[in-house]
Amino acid sequence: METLLQQIINGLSLGSVYALIAVGYSLVYSILLFSNFAHGGFLVIGGYVCYFFLGGYFLSNFFEGGVGTNIWVAAAAALVGAGLSAVIVEKLAYKPIRERTPVTLYMLIASMGMNIVIENIFVVTIGGRYRALPSVIPMKPVSVLGVATTSQFDLLALATAVVFLVGLQIFLSRTKWGLAIRAASYNLRTAGLMGVNVNRLISLVFFVAGMLAAIGGIFLSARYTLYPQLGAITTKAFVAAVIGGLGSLPGAVAGSLILGLAEMLATGFVSSQFRDLIVFVLLIVTLIVRPAGLFGKSVGEKV
Amino acid sequence: MQNAASAGAEAPILSVRNLSVNYGAIRALKGASLDVYRGEIVAVIGANGAGKSTMMNAIMGDIARAGGEILLGGAPLPARSYQVVGAGVSLAPEGRRVFAPLTVRENLEIGAFPLSDRSEIEEQMQRVFNLFPRLEERRSQYAGTLSGGEQQMLAIGRALMAKPKVLLLDEPSLGLAPIIISEIFKELALINRTLGMTILIVEQNARKALLLSNRAYVLQTGNITMEGASGDLLNNPEIEEAYLGGRKK
Numbered sequence: 192m193e194t195l196l197q198q199i200i201n202g203l204s205l206g207s208v209y210a211l212i213a214v215g216y217s218l219v220y221s222i223l224l225f226s227n228f229a230h231g232g233f234l235v236i237g238g239y240v241c242y243f244f245l246g247g248y249f250l251s252n253f254f255e256g257g258v259g260t261n262i263w264v265a266a267a268a269a270l271v272g273a274g275l276s277a278v279i280v281e282k283l284a285y286k287p288i289r290e291r292t293p294v295t296l297y298m299l300i301a302s303m304g305m306n307i308v309i310e311n312i313f314v315v316t317i318g319g320r321y322r323a324l325p326s327v328i329p330m331k332p333v334s335v336l337g338v339a340t341t342s343q344f345d346l347l348a349l350a351t352a353v354v355f356l357v358g359l360q361i362f363l364s365r366t367k368w369g370l371a372i373r374a375a376s377y378n379l380r381t382a383g384l385m386g387v388n389v390n391r392l393i394s395l396v397f398f399v400a401g402m403l404a405a406i407g408g409i410f411l412s413a414r415y416t417l418y419p420q421l422g423a424i425t426t427k428a429f430v431a432a433v434i435g436g437l438g439s440l441p442g443a444v445a446g447s448l449i450l451g452l453a454e455m456l457a458t459g460f461v462s463s464q465f466r467d468l469i470v471f472v473l474l475i476v477t478l479i480v481r482p483a484g485l486f487g488k489s490v491g492e493k494v
Numbered sequence: 495m496q497n498a499a500s501a502g503a504e505a506p507i508l509s510v511r512n513l514s515v516n517y518g519a520i521r522a523l524k525g526a527s528l529d530v531y532r533g534e535i536v537a538v539i540g541a542n543g544a545g546k547s548t549m550m551n552a553i554m555g556d557i558a559r560a561g562g563e564i565l566l567g568g569a570p571l572p573a574r575s576y577q578v579v580g581a582g583v584s585l586a587p588e589g590r591r592v593f594a595p596l597t598v599r600e601n602l603e604i605g606a607f608p609l610s611d612r613s614e615i616e617e618q619m620q621r622v623f624n625l626f627p628r629l630e631e632r633r634s635q636y637a638g639t640l641s642g643g644e645q646q647m648l649a650i651g652r653a654l655m656a657k658p659k660v661l662l663l664d665e666p667s668l669g670l671a672p673i674i675i676s677e678i679f680k681e682l683a684l685i686n687r688t689l690g691m692t693i694l695i696v697e698q699n700a701r702k703a704l705l706l707s708n709r710a711y712v713l714q715t716g717n718i719t720m721e722g723a724s725g726d727l728l729n730n731p732e733i734e735e736a737y738l739g740g741r742k743k
């Protein structure tokens with residue numbers, strides 16, 4: 192019973208971090224109809240910007256303490272940095288393609304290339320070694336109702352994800368640009384005919400996706416350490432987005448929570464070696480039983 | 495120095511000059527020209543594949559032009575869709591293309607994207623609701639659940655939301671029952687009369703379009719082949735034969 196409750200809390204916490212990342216995949220997919228595999232790169236950029244601002248680089252390379260900003264400034268910088276990087280990647284790599292051809296497969300391939308480029312920029316400039324984020328996120332254990340224990344870290348991750356996902360929902364449902372994004376996710380060209388500057392809209396979507404990835408990047412690098420290939424973790428968030436139905440934001444959140452819970456329950460009741468197995472079992476079962484995903488609309492070719 | 499009013503003959507509000515558009519090797523428009531004057535309803539009739547939608551989409555900046563120019567109020571119309579709408583030209587596209595997962599109200603709101611004054615948007619929405627009371631009844635309903643006729647009304651209302659100087663309509667009769675078509679064309683006449691809205695309509699349904707409009711052009715495989723007062727074209731035997739289902743020998 193205690194294990195169950197504890198693993199549920201851990202699962203929700205893990206799932207909520209996946210959700211931040213999965214929503215970015217789905218948001219971009221809903222507008223441009225391709226899976227942006229450079230998304231993991233945005234996450235890594237967020238992690239490194241945060242690390243730099245916290246003074247981690249200087250601490251480990253030059254000084255002993257006394258440099259770096261607090262976590263709020265560092266996190267804000269990471270969000271803006273990753274958001275802007277996402278916008279730049281779109282302008283450099285995807286815009287030239289989408290202006291020439293309606294075939295979205297080329298953007299998918301370009302995104303894989305951009306992911307490698309981003310990874311290697313970090314490998315070449317600051318090196319591939321694992322780096323620990325200065326301990327700015329509290330990790331103390333917390334007792335839940337006296338029956339289970341979790342950590343401050345897990346609760347903080349869950350709360351942060353909820354704040355940002357609710358914020359995103361409010362932005363999409365209450366603002367003019369949010370409405371434009373919803374319209375564009377149904378039909379981008381028709382949204383253009385309504386007077387929406389579609390290039391600006393696409394930049395906005397990438398900025399938001401990059402920001403959300405950066406939050407994931409901060410929490411994941413605090414949990415596991417930071418290295419250029421950390422973005423590979425987004426594979427699981429991508430799977431979550433597919434299970435929920437690519438292009439659907441509620442689907443991305445639901446898929447992420449299911450995945451997080453499944454991983455943690457498998458860890459708690461079977462063995463942690465089953466963690467990754469269960470992810471792909473869920474993916475395969477979804478693709479067989481309901482190829483469009485839980486909230487997916489149509490079964491087109493999804494790349 | 496003279497302005498348009500003192501110049502005698504008024505300049506057209508929308509002028510399409512030698513417009514050509516290619517899809518790869520296909521030349522869909524081969525230098526088509528037409529003028530629309532303030533307050534007029536102008537129709538472009540033509541068979542399926544004549545290039546009517548191509549002309550509309552090229553005016554809207556939704557597809558690239560290969561040549562020619564488009565003037566709005568004497569000034570070149572910008573090339574990008576959002577700038578065209580901002581400049582005062584809105585389109586109710588072929589096939590309606592309403593945003594199915596958005597409500598009727600949200601569809602109208604997105605139509606008003608270039609406007610920023612909240613009260614101006616509400617005012618315009620009320621105007622659209624007065625024209626199409628059915629839309630007001632269904633304002634919280636998803637657009638995807640509307641009937642074809644209601645969706646067409648929504649597409650027209652949505653285009654009106656941006657307060658255009660010229661309203662473009664691409665085959666508003668497409669796929670609708672005759673009684674619904676009559677209702678919509680009656681409404682278009684009213685929009686022209688009461689709002690003073692200038693309308694450029696392209697239609698395969700030549701009879702309806704000629705009855706509605708003041709002047710008309712005939713578009714044939716990318717070329718304008720005939721033009722004149724709509725009443726004259728209605729009585730033209732050639733037109734009757736080709737477009738009005740005149741008796742074949």
Ligand SMILES: Nc1ncnc2c1ncn2[C@@H]1O[C@H](COP(=O)(O)OP(=O)(O)O)[C@@H](O)[C@H]1O
Pocket residue numbers: 517520522540541542543544545546547548549
């Ligand atoms: N996206 C496209 N790609 C290639 N050819 C097209 C495309 N759209 C239209 N065409 C061709 O251009 C011509 C004009 O089409 P269109 O403007 O849609 O005609 P209309 O609206 O008068 O029926 C047709 O021959 C059509 O096949």
Ligand SMILES: [Mg+2]
Pocket residue numbers: 546547548588665
């Ligand atoms: Mg057409």
